[in-house]
Amino acid sequence: MPPISPQLHEEIGQRLRKDREGMLAAIHARTDGDTDDRPAISPMAHMGSNDDAPAGEMLSHNEEHLAEHETRLLQDIDAALGRLESGGYGICVRCGQDIPEARLVATPTVQTCIGCQEEIEKEQHTGRGPTM
Template sequence: MPPISSELQDQIGKRLRKDREDMLAAIHARTDGDTDDRPAISPMAHMGSNDDAPAGEMLSHNEEHLAEHESHLLADIDAALGRLEAGGYGICARCGMAIPEARLVATPTVQTCIGCQEEIEREQHTGRGPSM
């Protein structure tokens, strides 16, 4: 029996494909030429004749950071689609147990169950940590 229902598989598949289209559009908007034939991510894209150089550099740096983040998200989406097509979607990559459907609906690109994700965050000293 697959780790998720066929209805949820269809729902998540549609969502991931839509998210992929949206992410590709965002990446293309950031990397394709704009009205000045310079992509938003290019080093001098945010510099006009009277612009402040540090502000322009900061905007370009932000564009680069966002493009990198979007590229990582696209890779996560592609990986999730691959697992969905291969039949391994919904199985924790770390412990091999089923990932709860609510977690998959909340974050369709997730690869680990909550317990394993908490363990990863403890090991890497990431995450939110204790709250008050």
């Protein structure tokens, strides 16, 4: 028996595909040329003729970090879609146990059960605790 219901499978699939489209749009908006044909993450994208160079560099640096974050989220979405299509969605990648549906609904890209997530966070000393 699959770890999630057919209804949840369809719901999560639609949500992940919608999130993927939105994330791709955000990434393209950040990396495509703007009115000056410079992507928002390019070093000089935030510099005008009278702008402060450190402020422009800081804005470009922030844009670069946002683009990296969005790219990681897109990778997480793609991985979740792959697990959904292969039948492995809802199964903890660390221990092989089923992930509770409430956790999957709260965070569709989650890969671990709460117990394994707590262990990972202890090992990495992040101390956040599980998100659901």
